[in-house]
Amino acid sequence: MRLLAEVFPVSFQKLPSLYAYRPVAEAGDFSLIGKLLYELHRAFPTGHWIWHREWILSDYRLEEAQKWEFLERLWQRQREVFSPLQNLELLPDWQGDDLARLEFLRRGMILQDLLTPKILLAQGQSFGVAKVLRWCELRPWVVEGRPSLSLSIRSYLVHKLDLWEFSQTSADLQGLVGLGVLAKDTFLEGRVGKVIGRLSDHRRRLISLSQEPWMQRFLERAGGEQWVVQIQTERYTYDYASGALYIHLRPRDFERFGLKSSLAWKALSMPVRLRIQLIGKVAALLKARGYLSDAYRSDTHPSCFPSLEELGLGRKVRLATGEEVEWGGTEMYSCIQRAGICGRSPFLSEEIRLGIVHFTRLSVKNFLYHLRQELKSFGIQSVLAFQTKLYTADFSKLEAFLERREDSHIFLYFLPRSSPLSQRNALLRLRYLTLQKSGGVPCVWVYPSGLRRRERLQDVVVAILVRTGHSLFRIQSEVGEVVVGLQRVFSPEWEGRRGYFLRAYSHEGVFLGYRLGVLEEGESWPALLGNWVERRIFVQVWGRLSQKERQEWEEFARPRGGDLLELMTKGAPRIYALRRGWVESPPLGAVFRISDTEAFWVSKTPPYGGTLAQPLWLRSEGGIERALRGMVPFCFLSGIRRFSSLPAPLLRGEEIGRLVEQGWKGGLGCQFPFWL
Template identity: 25%
Template sequence: MKPKASANPAPQLFTEVFPVRLEGIPPLHAYRVLLNDAPAPSSQERRSFGGRLAARLRALLPGLWVWAGGALLTDSPPKTAVTAEIISAIIADNPQVFALLGGIEPIPDWTPTADTLVKVVIRGLIPGLAPQIIAALAATTFPMHNARVERQYRVQGYIIDDKPVVSLLVASRVIYAPTIRDQIEKLGKATALVGLRARVNLNGAEGEIVKAVGLVREQRTRLLSAAARASARDLISTADDESWVFRLDIDGSESDFVADALQLLVGLDDMAHFDVVPAQVDRALRLKPPERARIVKAVSDVLKDAGLIANAFSTQNAPDHFHQRDRPLNLVFGGGRAKPYDPQTTAAHIKALGDYWRPPRFSSEPIRLAVINTLSETSSDFLEALARTTERDFKLKLEIVRERNMRVLTPSNLDSAIRLVQKETIDLVLILLPNEASTPDEPGIEARYAKAQAIGRGIPCLTLYESALHRPEDMPHVVIGIMARSGCAPFILEDPVTSIPDYADLVIGLQLVTRQVKEQTILTGVTRIYRSDGALVRGLAASMPSDGGISDALLTAILPASIVSGRRGVIHHDGEIPIALAQALGGWEIETGGTFCPVEIIRSDAPRLYALQSGRIETAPHGSIFRLNDREALVMTSHAPSDTAAAPLFIRTDPEFSIDDAVHSILDFTVMHAGQPIPPKLPVTIHHADHIAQGIRRGLFPSRIDSASPFWL
């Protein structure tokens, strides 16, 4: 008798990562670049020089020319006389850039590495297919009212099983057709554009508008003196005196642009600000997994037809690279009692068993709240019900220290309100907002701005939408959110990472942000130090002048020896870890006797993970892991519904630290978002790091913080 098939068989997982077909790469020849006598260039300068030289050779000679692996590579080696003639012409055309160039010579017996080959594919072979890829992507778009949808693609390289592989990512943008001047006239004032996103026409960079700086006639001289490119100076020179200048935050760096240099981007969370058809924007941007997979397939088919890649990695062709977190996870509540983790039942367990720990002062003092109400209705009934529930079910008292009612919700009014309540002695600020499109992973524009203003000042903050005020079943989650931000520990992990031998005593979120103050560079360090069971030890921040390095004084302030000495700490870092930070941590290990295990958490541009379940393409379930190699993995931390194309996190570890342990530490600390039935996808160790960085750069963040409350939640 045949065994019965499982009612819910494990889905087939697959990725946006593809093996490179080595036979699709033509035979390559390598050349060494010879430089005239001069100070040896740095590795970064050499890469930049080699890349520029390869670009000039591509323009002047047939075939493929790429700078990779420290050498010039080509599939069409020219004769020696032709090479010398071309090099002379390159130097003569641009002596400023190529004055050091002495020539190029063949490298005998050269063999490419997997890393070199993947760079050849990305920098040389795939760009040659750009027209076909762009045409394939264009076929996936559709007409829109007052806007156009644009599909973009990006290729990244990795190494799996010592072989080159590439990921294919697609992104969608909705470009607003009316100009910024048109939008100002529609909304009534330039400051109404703060919080919207825009693209810089000159280079395609994208960022968030953080300030309406002023009129061009007031800013033209300053902008001209700062502009490096002739095209930028032309735009500034010809801009109308009454046109506006806006400040954009682009990947954490702020720059000013005239309005004519920008195009507005329409997002899911801000489409109400534009004259567009919401259903069209939703269709363009909210790609379901089958639609996203179809668009990626349009790109991959072009590369497959060219013989460059094979089928994507999946549980069928590479089962050893896929894993599902199966380690049971229990939470410990009041009295040391444990229950299985389930974000939907956590509030009920806290209500029944009590919270794990609370500051002793709350036995006699209330939690002190400031309330900012941006709604048209009064909040008194809700706040009274909130206070009753907190005292009756959680044995805590609330005190409303100050309530600020705001009838017109604008960024400037919200900013003023937060500055006002900042003067009060409070545990957190509660902000009531109108309903808007949002998800746990992607809050709406109003909530995002409100959190940025509060957290960017180091103020604990909880935002609530109007709909939550009318759902009594949400009240326990609201109370727990307040408790967590006030320094309580609603729960901890029963099965901490310390259960794995030699794993960690501490899990630490660390970020460094630089800010220019006149002629001085100020470096701010922020750490969120947790025990490995999820209990918060301290939140620390310090700002000090920097000459480019990371001083022992700063490390003393944010990684004090009293906490890290003799302990093993996992360092969660938002993005790639700079070399200077890695070196500083190595020195601080020697100084304190601690051990640091750096983990890079890269939240953007990670290839998607999909599940094929009963013939349907869905997002891979929470806890799905694609292990690329001993140092890199994709991990699905989002709890988003399976019909949304949520992105995983890309994780990279130190060579001496297990990628499996790193992944589990991230999944564990994603659990520590108390008070949210659907937790966000980022671990609490780096959650809202972007808001903190923005606050630092704007000069709003305190120069010193030593806190027992997680203001970053």
């Protein structure tokens, strides 16, 4: 078996000579750069023009007379915009580096000439109000010192109406706030934060801010009555014309727009053979231009595909007796049962109180008897705090019931298989509702088929134990003494203040607690770590830190040390396995190593047969191999059979973000790891 990544080494042999220009403006005012690029494209269309770092790069050389004639024309026709601009200096000694050439190739030569936003490689199916868009995304990388480009097919479920068209169907502008959106030019993802005003009042400002020719042309031609909205992304905010935005239909939006979740997920998935065919077409086009060579493969670039053994990643865990066993083995449950649990929950002083809710009329008396006996075999006593029979998927009744039942430690929901409650969105809502109304109490659901299977009984026992904070075994993480998961969260009630959700474990996997914190003016996020900083800390971050957040971390870590790992769930190109002429999903744990500080890691199996899972994109200045050895053991903590796609300190981050956005205030009097 060989591994292949959809990443291609780049050749600069066919790249034309580049020229760098430095805009000279009063008081260093570069707010006009986008508009200046737009005018350069119009005046000199045979050249390509991009803004990179502090330069305008182009393959067109402006002679002095041409330059001054161009600037004079700008000053005469648009003096209010370009009056701060004093000169556009050609830098004769500019050499540039590989990253500058790579960006010019990607944004100038390829995206402007070959792959414009109007060229979607393949339209997916349409159903209801939704359609699927397939887009080829190019990202620059430096793989082991060599400039490279990744070609990835991204699938998006969007509304058939764009945001401007959708806004005309209702007079309630507030209904736009919170909608997910995608920019039509760059496919930037975000959500609508607020409506700012009409495009007629913001056109010139938006053109001056934009650096993409397609967007500049759109803004020039769009009707002035369009709404301008502020888009919030993970790290920044942007202003966009509503007609330049698709409505991105996220899982949380399926119910609002009447979409069946099973159809939506199926439509978004792409067979691996179709994916590699589409990428092959784009790669062939770019290879014919002399821009790319063959993709990285494990037989041609073995150092980019280290094995788990080479990385020192094993699956050994330690039981209460000190014995080491292979995590996930068929005998693991009985091994833990014989050895006993490694540690009781620090948040329980007595037996586990089980809350039972029946949504099915089947008898569960025998199942509950064996469940309590199994818990007893681990040394854990349990009592039935209550039992109630709802028999219906009426969430309002469940909500009223949960508000009166805060004395339970965990809820068991017995669900019928053929029911609205069995849908993915309904299960997520069930979990949210339980956490919101019970103050942070976790839940487990059981279907009729699980009532007669011992394996499912064992899974429920394990879920009860780990979600109430018990430690079944000890892991060995090599990085830090306390491991903290850090995640940005948002709530409308915070009025723009930064909020974070933090989860802490010891380096052996013992759950220490979680915190939901909101920063006041002048505070930095490490202040939320509290007494966890008394020992050396390893922070695992959901997403990328902003420049400000990174500076706050560096100021915190400089005197006391610490390690930080950023995990991005989006943006990583996929990895393939090639076996006897067939293309298939790579093995769990496959790694594509970019550099000493960066890698892609396959952390889950694909959702459907014949498709590929999205790898994680990992970055750590302390060394990527060391960070992997510190992170991977935390993927064992959610159970004994299923390897979790994210480490426990970051598991179910997207769901928790949505929960906070809907008003959850954190655990009220209880601290259980409900995400396991």
